[in-house]
Every structure is written in structure tokens, then in C-alpha cells.
Amino acid sequence: MIELLNVKKSFGDKPIIKGVDIVMESSKCNLIIGSSGSGKTVLTKCIVGLFTPEEGHIKYDGQDIVSMPLEEKKELRQRIGMLFQGSALFDSMTVEQNVLFPLEMFSGKSYNERKKRADEVLARVNLLEAKNKYPAEISGGMKKRVGIARAIVLNPKYLFCDEPNSGLDPQTSLLIDKLIKEITVEYDMTTVVVTHDMNSVMEIGDHIIYMYQGQKQWEGSNKEIIYSDDKLLNDFIFASDFLQDAKKMRQIEDKRKGLAQ
Template sequence: MIEVKDVRKAFGTQEVLKGISVLFEAGKNNLIIGKSGSGKTVLLKCIVGLLTPTDGHIFFDGKDYVAMGMNDKNEIRRELGMLFQGGALFDSLTVEENVRFPLDMFTKMPMSEKKDRVNEVLKRVNLVNANAKYPSQLSGGMQKRTGIARAIVMNPKYLFCDEPNSGLDPQTSIVIDELIMEITEEYQITTITNTHDMNSVITNGDKIIFLHEGSKHWEGDKVSLFESDNKELIDFIFASDFLKEARDARHDRLISKLSK
């Protein structure tokens, strides 16, 4: 469980996060949605510790991550896995070496065990026969799957995904969304995904936070999302008039389908 308490972040005089409080529950897929520039990435970076909040607290299972020292932070960080927007795979390493990297760095497992673990997670993300390939030889979807494999190889308690569908075609996006959802349920981890892909919202939104201009404007799940009368949220989801008309015409059917 991750609790964000009144987190503020400013760059100079520009306040990007304006006091956000939210509870991300364990075993659930938590989504942060919002327009570009709404503060999603800054919030995610504050939670994982790449940015330090100007004010506020972030608790990982009750431990104040903002206040703790570097050594304690590193202990928590070994329980985090993160999927980056561009994959962030190490160019000079093969797929196998990329996924094995955290095991090489932080465990004393024998090489045979490490290889078994790598093959297990690569199989889990449906990436077989790619062990010897370099990131430059992979498609966007394969890079994302390698990134997920690397993020889960240490059995993390928390998984963070920054725009997991960016640059992917709709079909591959669905595959990645389903994979994130399955992994969250299977490993009972706390997943926080930063997205503006509406397919992800419908597929993975156990809990959804909507950010607008640095503030939390709405919180709920994928069913209540379509019943909300929050103007900014409606404008964000139904960006075009066509979508708004479609929603009005099929509103009841949509809600009953999502509720199932």
C-alpha cells in the first residue's frame, strides 16, 4: 500500500503538484490519468523518488519514503519495479542481460538459478527466443515486455508503469495492458500506472485518479468514471463531440458492461 499525503512539488515559482493526497491499495491496478502537463509524470517521479516533493509525505507500507535516508531508500527501491515510457533498456546489454541485471547486482544467486529466473519471467511476458537480442533489434512491444520482465524479476511489491502504451499500436497496447493487469493480480503487487490511454482505463482501472492542473479532481473506478459529472473529467474522456454523442446514446449499456 502506498499513501501519498498532501504532496506538493514546485519547480522555481511554478507549482506543478498542488497538495495531492491519495491511497494506492495493494493488489490493485491504480491509474493516474490526466491531460499532458497535468502533473502525472511528476507525481509518479515523486512517488518512486526520482524527484523530492517540495512538501508532503509518501508512505510505503507506513514508512515515510520522503524523510528516510539514502540507504533506507535504496532498501525500498529494491522492492520497486518500473516500466519506463521508452523501455529504458540498457543498450549495451542483451535482453537476457537486461532482465538479469538486478539479479546480478543485488543477489548472490548462482548463474544457473539466475538464468532460470530470467527465462521464467521472459516466458511470463510471452517473450521467448529473444534472450540474445539487443534492444535495438526489438520492436516497441517487445521492448515494453522486456521492460516488464526486468521490472518483475526481483518479485517487487510495487510496480510503476509510465505511459506503458505510448508508441504502440492498439492491439499491442491491449496485450501490454492485460499483461500488467495479470501480473498485478498474480503477484498481488501495488501497481501504479500513468496513462492517458482510454483502453487502459477501461481494462485496468481498479482505482483511477484524475489530475487536472496539478490537483486531484476526481477519484473512483472504471464504472463510476462514466457516471461522473466532473466537467474536466468528461472533457478529458470524451474529447470529441462524436464520443460525447456516443456516450449519451449508449450510456446505460456501457455502464452495465463495465459493471460485470
């Protein structure tokens, strides 16, 4: 679990994060959404310790990263997996070598043990057969899966995904969403996903935080979002006439089935 208490962050005299309280639970996909400039990226960088907030607390299972000594932060970061927006693979390394990299940096295991672990996570993302290929030889969706394998190879407690579906076609995006959801539950991780993809919101949004002008404007699940009357949220999520009609049809269908909240 990651808990944020009254987190505030400014740059100069300009406040960016204006007192945010959030609880992100394990075994759930916690999504941070919002338009450009809403503060979601700065907030995420505060959570992982890249930025230090002026006020507030950010607790990882009770440990406050804000006041934590540097050595303890380094230890904590080894329990954090990162999936970067562009996958951030090393072009000169094979798929397997990319996944091995965190193990070589932070693990004291033997080469055979490291290789076995790397192959285990590659098998989990269905890419074991591609382990000897280079990033230039695989598709965008495969690169994302390699990025996921590398992010979980150290068996982290916390997983951060920055725009995991960026640049992918809708079908591949759904596969990546499903994989993130599955490994979140399997590994009992606290997963935080920063996304603009509304399919991700509706597919894997166990807990959604909508940021607006540096504040938490709304939070809830992907089921609750259908019935939200928050105008700012609805204007962001259901921006087009088509999506507004789809929302109304979903409400009507749920009401017919007796599922309406």
C-alpha cells in the same frame, strides 16, 4: 499500499503539486491521468523519491519515503519495479542479458539462479524463445514485454509504468494492458500507471486519479468514470463527439441491463 498525504511540490515560487491525498492499493492498477502540465509526472517522481516534496508524506506500507534515511531509501527502491516509456533496454545486450541486469546489480544469487529467474519471467511474458535476440531484432511490443520482465525480475512489491502503450498499435496495447493487469494480481503488487491511453483507462483502471493543475480533480474506477458528471474529467476523457456518443450509449445499455449506478 502507497499512501499520499497532503503532498506539495514547488519549483522556485511556482507550485506544481498542491496538496494531494491518494491511497493506492495492492493488487490493483492505479492510473494517473491528466493533460500535459497537470502535474502527473512530477507527482510520480515524488512518489518514487526522485523529487522531495516540501510538505506532506508518501508512505509505502506505512514507511514514509520523504523522511526516510538514504540507506533505507536504497533498500525500498529494490522493491520497486520500473517500466520506462521507451522500454530503455540496453542495445548492446541480449533480451536475456537485459533482464539479468537488475539481478546482477542487486541479487546475491549464483549465476545459475539468476539465469533461472530471468528465464522464468521471460516465459511469463511469452518471450523465452527471443532471449538471445537483441533489442534491434524485436518489435516494439516485444520490447515492452522485455521491459516488464526486467521490472518484475526482482519480485517487486510496487510497479511503476510510464506510458506503457506509447508507440504501440491498438491491438498490441491491449495485450500490454492485459499483461500488466495479470501480473499485478499474480504478484500482489501496487501498480501505478501514468498514461494518456484512454483504452488503458477503460480496460485496467481499477483506481483512476485525474490530475488537473496540480490537484487531484477526480478519482474512481473505470466503471464509475462512465457516470461521472465532472465536466473537466469528461472534457478530457470524452473529448470527441464520437466518445461522448459512446458514453451515452454505454449508459443506455447499462440501464437496460440494470447495471447503472
